[in-house]
Amino acid sequence: MTVQISGLRVEAEDGERRAVLLDEVTCTLSAHTTAVIGENGSGKSTLARAVGGLNRPAAGTVHVSGLDTVRQARQLRRRVGFLFANPAAQVIMPTVREDVALTLRGRGLSRGEVAERVDRALVEHELMDLADRPCLSLSSGQQQRLALCAVLVGEPDLVIADEPTSLLDARHRRAVARRLLDADGPDVLLVTHDLELARRCEEAVLIDGGRLVRQGPPADVIAAYEELLPA
Template sequence: MRWRRRPEAGAEEPAATPGAGIDLRDVGHEYGDRTVLSGVSLTLTERRVGVIGANGSGKSTFARLLNGLVVPTSGSVLVDGLDTRTQVRAVRRRVGFVFQDPDAQIVHPTVAEDLAFGPQNQGVPAEEIARRVEEMLDRYGLAGHRDHPAHLLSGGQKQLLAIAGVLAMRPQRIVFDEPTTLLDLANTRRVARVIDELEQDVVVVTHHLDLLAGFDRVLVVEDGRVAADGTPAETVPWYVARMD
């Protein structure tokens, strides 16, 4: 995910424990007097994790907890040992976030400027930023749009730009919050292929259950709790049966 303030010169990133994963310890979250999540304890170390559940179940709040967009009301979330409540800048260097609506994270006028925005805020040197921008433009078929207004791209192109903007910051993990909900079938399949080809670990919140084929683990969130946790073959049929 992106942020605006540049790191202070010479500032050191807090020590992390690479490979420790994302650890949720008795996590709860409330909005006002409404409990959204309660008693969630688990560790995510797998390369591909899916999160499913009905609307209002708490799964989007769960996703936002993983990189500090939301901090728990109770309990703690640790990313490679870094606390999202107190070490959020370091956490967001490690965990990127792709929103359902790409317009929520496209902030600069042109495609190339938007790709450069995140690395600039990380203090990446200009030459390296230029290299990353070119890499992302080429990888996602956006080179012909580099100077075009970003908000005039098609829906599928915007979502690719949003993903590319996160990748330009080189996170180790990426959380996707319903990345295909606003897309047609062709673009849904394209984004699914993009996710499948990523080297980074991913957590994908989705209603499109077909996206989860081949995933290592799928969580079912129900009434603010993780009601099922297992392989897609175990949890997806369980969830579908609950919806009947």
């Protein structure tokens, strides 16, 4: 899935003035897995949200496989899935099975088709033993695996993941990372502070002060990031 960003500027209200969160970002993202790195407040999450149509540009455009993220937001939502750091923000149904099935609502599938796809997804994500458990009874790691399962059951073309492993222990971090970076899975735009995880992506971009300052192989982009860090 190709993401084309041209002259992107994103602003936000800051009292009586407008704060600039991103400015003059222009790039093309076409790798299967792309890491977005940078310091806190640099604009990484703002970029991810703009690609997903959640942040409206003050100037410039963002196209995801030809879809304008503003004018064609409805079509975009069917093709893009989100995964956030806090799974409690997106795990909303009473039980695990119901939460995964929610993604397929309104897609014209029969009950049998929905049940089949949900069961298959639960097995793939090793969640079948938890299928009828209340979502609120799960650990944070189990909830994040559920959130990822619910995203992927919808078969998106692109998954935007914003710090999806930051709250997880080592076991669940590995499980989520393995699923996200699956060579046979959807394309992934991964916002992360985990530089080892970023190294496993095919491409990386560095955001600093609201601007894209480097794009290329992860090793090169990470080296450029480390040069910006204080000694």
